[in-house]
Amino acid sequence: MVINKINKRLKRHLASLHQPQPESGFTLMELLMAILVGGMITYGMLALVVSLLGTEKQETAKSQVQQEMNQALDYIASEIQQAVFIYNQDKFPPLAKLNLGDKVQPVIAFWKATPIKVQDLALPPDSNPCANHPSPDCRLVLRNLQTYNLVIYGVRENKPDEIWQEGAARIIRYEMKQYSDFATLTETPEYRSPPVAPSVIPVRPSSGDEFREWEPVANINWGNAGKSSAVLVDGLDYQGVNAPQCPDPDYKLAMPPNPTTNPLNDSFYACARSFSSEVSQDAILFLRGNAATRAGQPDSRNTGYLPSFERRVQALTVLNRRPPSR
Numbered sequence: 001m002v003i004n005k006i007n008k009r010l011k012r013h014l015a016s017l018h019q020p021q022p023e024s025g026f027t028l029m030e031l032l033m034a035i036l037v038g039g040m041i042t043y044g045m046l047a048l049v050v051s052l053l054g055t056e057k058q059e060t061a062k063s064q065v066q067q068e069m070n071q072a073l074d075y076i077a078s079e080i081q082q083a084v085f086i087y088n089q090d091k092f093p094p095l096a097k098l099n100l101g102d103k104v105q106p107v108i109a110f111w112k113a114t115p116i117k118v119q120d121l122a123l124p125p126d127s128n129p130c131a132n133h134p135s136p137d138c139r140l141v142l143r144n145l146q147t148y149n150l151v152i153y154g155v156r157e158n159k160p161d162e163i164w165q166e167g168a169a170r171i172i173r174y175e176m177k178q179y180s181d182f183a184t185l186t187e188t189p190e191y192r193s194p195p196v197a198p199s200v201i202p203v204r205p206s207s208g209d210e211f212r213e214w215e216p217v218a219n220i221n222w223g224n225a226g227k228s229s230a231v232l233v234d235g236l237d238y239q240g241v242n243a244p245q246c247p248d249p250d251y252k253l254a255m256p257p258n259p260t261t262n263p264l265n266d267s268f269y270a271c272a273r274s275f276s277s278e279v280s281q282d283a284i285l286f287l288r289g290n291a292a293t294r295a296g297q298p299d300s301r302n303t304g305y306l307p308s309f310e311r312r313v314q315a316l317t318v319l320n321r322r323p324p325s326r
Contacts, residue, residue, distance in 0.1 A: 135185030167235035180226030188226030237290035246271035
């Protein structure tokens with residue numbers, strides 16, 4: 001009896017082993033659908049990352065250009081505050097003699113007071129330090145402890161074959177010092193104004209009228225001693241939007257247009273008040289940056305990439321000033 005039961009159970013177990021089992025796993029269609037959905041999710045995530053990186057690059061470019069333009073304006077304004085005379089287009093030295101370089105548009109030029117350190121003069125420590133000094137200017141320099149340097153700011157378009165590729169244009173700063181060597185008080189040759197007659201010694205500019213009438217004796221070579229030129233900032237815009245105009249009738253454009261440049265360019269220009277012994281001069285600076293190239297959008301004219309700045313700066317020196325008569 002027991003043996004029969006065991007045999008029946010063994011037969012049923014053996015029979016169940018031979019029955020077909022249900023298949024497990026994914027079908028080909030399910031695998032293809034999973035791959036498609038996974039690809040779409042991955043593509044969406046990558047597109048989001050690329051978009052975020054592009055937005056970050058654009059915002060970083062705009063922030064950098066805004067900061068650089070503000071720093072450039074701060075630097076220029078700090079120098080104008082030291083100005084003793086600011087030119088406007090009524091009277092300005094001949095552009096040919098200034099020799100600013102190919103297609104450089106001068107923007108603003110002024111004479112500024114520059115302090116001198118006594119230790120730079122290399123004077124002997126005695127009661128009469130100028131007794132044996134080679135320059136007759138020694139006593140004058142010791143009395144004033146400053147000289148008047150000519151500073152010019154100009155703008156030049158960037159070209160594809162140049163190293164300046166972060167913007168459409170750049171600001172160039174030029175400076176001519178009165179002395180190329182303080183130890184010997186060697187004067188920069190072009191500093192003096194040309195003589196009125198052959199028998200007259202060329203004069204140094206030291207007053208408003210002399211500054212106004214000044215022009216270099218010879219064409220300035222900015223690479224020689226006592227003179228320098230350097231790029232102040234890149235990332236400037238260079239496309240004429242509107243003709244430069246001064247907002248106040250008391251102001252005139254600081255510089256005449258250079259015929260070799262774009263006369264309608266208003267990316268960087270200045271308006272200056274005419275010189276008067278009773279009123280301190282001041283200037284209004286206009287500047288527009290361009291972050292499009294740095295943001296990877298070189299042809300864009302989106303105003304978000306073109307930050308504009310305006311600043312009014314007053315010369316704080318009192319040279320050649322007198323109180324107004326009452």
